[in-house]
Every structure is written in C-alpha cells, then in structure tokens.
Amino acid sequence: MDFSFVGSYSGDFLEGFKNTIYASLLGLAGSFVLGLVLAVMRIAPWKALRAIGTAYVEFFRNIPLLLVVYIFYLGLPSLGADLDGFASGTLGLMIYTSAFIAEAVRAGIQSVPAGQMEAARSTGLSYVQAMRLVILPQAVRIVIPPITNQFLNLVKNSSILGVVAGFDLMYFADNVNSYTFQTMETYMVAAAFYLILTVPLAYATNVLERKLARTG
Amino acid sequence: MDFAGAFSSDNLLFLLKGFGMTLIVAAVAIVLSFILGTALGLIRYSRIKGLGTLTMLVVETIRNLPLLLIIFFVKFALPEVGIQLSTFWAAVVALTLFEGAMISEIVRSGLQSVNKGLVEAARSSGLTQAQTLRHVVLPIGMRRMVPPLVSQFISLLKDTSLAVVISLPELMHSANIVYGHDVSYVFPVLLLAAVLYFAVNYSLSLLSKRLESNEGARRRTPGAGKGKPAAPAATAKAQA
Numbered sequence: 001m002d003f004s005f006v007g008s009y010s011g012d013f014l015e016g017f018k019n020t021i022y023a024s025l026l027g028l029a030g031s032f033v034l035g036l037v038l039a040v041m042r043i044a045p046w047k048a049l050r051a052i053g054t055a056y057v058e059f060f061r062n063i064p065l066l067l068v069v070y071i072f073y074l075g076l077p078s079l080g081a082d083l084d085g086f087a088s089g090t091l092g093l094m095i096y097t098s099a100f101i102a103e104a105v106r107a108g109i110q111s112v113p114a115g116q117m118e119a120a121r122s123t124g125l126s127y128v129q130a131m132r133l134v135i136l137p138q139a140v141r142i143v144i145p146p147i148t149n150q151f152l153n154l155v156k157n158s159s160i161l162g163v164v165a166g167f168d169l170m171y172f173a174d175n176v177n178s179y180t181f182q183t184m185e186t187y188m189v190a191a192a193f194y195l196i197l198t199v200p201l202a203y204a205t206n207v208l209e210r211k212l213a214r215t216g
Numbered sequence: 217m218d219f220a221g222a223f224s225s226d227n228l229l230f231l232l233k234g235f236g237m238t239l240i241v242a243a244v245a246i247v248l249s250f251i252l253g254t255a256l257g258l259i260r261y262s263r264i265k266g267l268g269t270l271t272m273l274v275v276e277t278i279r280n281l282p283l284l285l286i287i288f289f290v291k292f293a294l295p296e297v298g299i300q301l302s303t304f305w306a307a308v309v310a311l312t313l314f315e316g317a318m319i320s321e322i323v324r325s326g327l328q329s330v331n332k333g334l335v336e337a338a339r340s341s342g343l344t345q346a347q348t349l350r351h352v353v354l355p356i357g358m359r360r361m362v363p364p365l366v367s368q369f370i371s372l373l374k375d376t377s378l379a380v381v382i383s384l385p386e387l388m389h390s391a392n393i394v395y396g397h398d399v400s401y402v403f404p405v406l407l408l409a410a411v412l413y414f415a416v417n418y419s420l421s422l423l424s425k426r427l428e429s430n431e432g433a434r435r436r437t438p439g440a441g442k443g444k445p446a447a448p449a450a451t452a453k454a455q456a
Binding site for chain 2: 202
C-alpha cells in the first residue's frame with residue numbers, strides 16, 4: 001500500500017473533513033432543538049399536539065434518511081425551490097435525527113414515575129413548573145446517553161452528503177479516488193478521519209451511560 | 217406534480233420490482249448479520265483471551281464508520297485484493313458487516329444483563345459454563361434482545377437504500393430512473409417510496425412493541441414465565 005498520494009490531496013481531505021464537521025454541528029443543533037419541541041408535543045396534555053408529534057416521529061423514523069434528503073435535493077427543486085447538496089443534506093439530517101431525539105427525550109420523561117408529577121401538581125405547581133422543576137431534571141440524566149448516541153449516528157449519517165454532492169468527506173474521498181485510482185488507500189484515509197470524530201463520541205456515550213447509571 | 221403519469225402501470229410495476237429487490241437484500245442481510253452478530257457477541261461475552269480483544273477492535277471500528285463508506289469499500293476497494301463481488305453480494309456483505317457489528321453489541325449487552333446471581337447459581341448447581349450459557353443465559357438474554365434487534369432490522373431495511381450508490385436495482389434506484397424521465401414525477405414517486413418503506417417498517421415496530429408488552433406482562437405476573445426470577449430489578453421498577 002502506498003499512501004504517498006495523500007500529501008498532494010490533503011487539501012481535498014481537509015476541506016471535506018471541515019464540511020463534515022460543519023454539517024454535523026448544524027445538524028446536531030437543529031435536530032436537538034426540533035427534537036425537544038417534538039418530545040414536548042408528544043407528551044403535551046393536548047390531543048392535537050400529541051397526534052402531530054407522534055405522526056412526525058413515526059413517519060421519519062420509518063423511512064430512509066436518503067429519502068428525506070432526496071425530498072429536499074430533488075423534490076423541492078422540482079417545485080421551483082433551489083437547494084444545493086450541502087443544504088439539502090444538512091436539512092435532511094436535522095429532520096431525520098430530530099425524530100430519534102424526540103423519541104429518546106419522550107422515553108426519558110415518561111420513565112420518571114407518574115407519582116412525581118401528581119405529587120408536584122398537588123403541592124400547587126402548575127404543569128409547566130412541575131415539568132421544569134421536578135420531571136425534567138430527573139429525565140435529563142436518563143436522556144443524555146441515548147442523545148449522545150444519536151449524535152454519533154448523525155456524524156456517521158452525514159456521509160449522506162456525499163450522495164448529493166454536498167462537498168463532505170465522503171464526496172471528496174470519491175473525488176480523490178477518481179483521480180488516483182488508489183481506492184483502498186483513499187477509503188482508509190477517509191475512514192481514519194471519520195474515526196477521529198466518532199470514536200471519542202462512542203467513548204463519551206459509554207462513560208456517560210456508566211456514570212449516570214451508577215448515580216441514578 | 218403529475219400523479220397520473222408517475223403512477224402509470226409500467227412505472228408502478230417497475231417501482232414495486234425495485235421494492236422487491238429492497239426486501240430480498242434486506243432479508244438475506246438480516247439473516248446473515250444476525251448469525252454474524254450472535255457469533256461475535258458470544259465471543260465478546262465469553263471473554264476468550266486474545267480473540268475477545270481482536271473482535272472488540274474490529275467491531276468498534278466498523279460500528280464507528282459510516283455504512284456508505286463500507287459499501288464503497290466492499291464494492292470498489294476489495295477487488296484490489298482479489299475479492300470481486302457482484303453488486304447484489306457487495307450490498308449484502310457491506311450490510312452484513314455493518315449491521316452484524318451493531319447486533320453483536322446488542323447480543324453482548326443482552327447476555328451481560330442477565331443477573332449474575334443466576335449464573336452463579338447455575339454454575340454451583342453443577343452446570344458447566346457452556347450449559348449455563350445454553351440453558352440459562354441465552355434463553356433469558358435472547359428475550360430481552362428482541363426489541364433492540366427489531367429496531368436494528370428496521371435500520372437495516374432503511375439502510376439498503378444506500379446501495380443506490382453502487383447501482384443496486386432497489387427501490388431508490390428504480391425511483392431515480394422513473395423521475396429521471398420527467399421532473400414532475402419526483403414528488404409522487406418519493407411519496408410512494410416513503411409509503412412502501414413506512415408500511416413495512418411500521419408493521420415491524422408494532423410487532424416489536426407487542427412482543428415487548430407481552431414480555432413485560434409475563435414478567436409482572438407473579439409465578440408466570442421463566443423470565444421472572446431473572447429480572448427482580450426490572451420488576452421493581454415496573455411496579456414503582
């Protein structure tokens with residue numbers, strides 16, 4: 001194996017790596033906020049909100065990410081909107097991942113025994129106060145490990161940008177491969193870049209899982 | 217948007233054929249990744265010296281890479297070392313490696329969740345380690361693995377769509393061809409694809425929920441089911 005070509009293509013790899021990080025961070029922020037809103041909708045005391053939240057989560061959890069990205073990349077332009085690969089890919093990541101985050105948050109909140117909410121309400125707290133002061137602080141501990149895990153998935157899934165010319169690591173790896181024909185080496189370098197991001201996240205998930213389980 | 221044109225009988229038949237390929241690839245990969253995942257999970261659970269560490273390294277590397285990269289690698293890099301696979305088998309092998317690594321983690325943690333006291337009791341009643349695994353740990357652990365396994369299989373079915381990058385003639389590939397003819401077909405075809413994926417995956421998730429609640433009911437009913445003594449913590453939590 002000969003990795004000497006990597007030097008002359010380091011600019012491509014680094015540009016792709018930068019865009020992968022960029023898409024992951026945007027996706028992370030967007031899906032976290034959207035996921036929280038959806039989780040609150042799913043446990044809200046109003047039926048209509050619950051129905052919308054549930055429909056969203058079930059729909060996007062059960063279709064492929066590629067399909068969500070295609071809706072933005074091919075579907076919207078066919079109606080006249082103009083989105084490039086990076087924007088469609090990142091929006092797709094947000095929409096798709098938010099469904100999983102919503103599910104993790106909902107499960108966490110509902111794992112707090114119902115008696116807690118009843119006790120808080122009967123001491124005179126409003127629903128929102130009880131949620132904020134009693135339920136959420138307990139739920140956060142249960143919710144953190146699955147959410148870190150979703151972020152790990154999001155980083156890996158960001159490679160979907162490569163399919164829609166989103167200028168990420170996967171896209172540039174394909175590019176370098178088509179110039180050098182050193183396929184094995186090119187994908188190994190790309191893999192190393194992904195592992196730089198994912199291994200620390202996987203480790204953090206493990207540590208958090210153990211730590212929060214012990215104190216909880 | 218042109219629903220009538222997009223859903224002409226020729227197009228519908230073509231798309232359904234694509235979905236047939238999606239289901240076949242998924243089914244083959246589910247069986248193979250389950251076998252691979254169980255084997256790797258057992259190796260890691262039984263802590264065989266050397267082999268366990270090696271398995272851990274390989275599994276963790278694969279688990280932390282994008283599946284897309286693994287698909288490219290299997291299809292385009294492996295031929296450089298003499299392993300040439302057809303598109304179908306490249307997709308199946310890549311899916312099996314990736315999902316197998318995921319499943320091995322589910323199997324390992326499922327087995328490790330079985331109460332240590334139960335294992336000790338089995339060993340001290342004279343069962344060998346292999347017997348303990350077969351008669352005590354596996355039956356209890358396997359039942360707990362069902363919900364995460366089903367969600368992994370749902371992921372696998374969705375992930376088959378990534379094989380579009382190596383032109384496997386599955387649903388997304390067929391969709392690309394159909395709306396390649398006419399841009400007004402894009403939305404109708406994507407919608408149909410979403411409905412097909414959703415129908416299968418949602419049914420699977422309902423099935424998993426049913427299995428889970430049956431399991432929960434059995435555990436909560438005193439004296440019913442073999443699973444009960446194994447899960448005192450779960451029972452206590454469920455009743456709290």
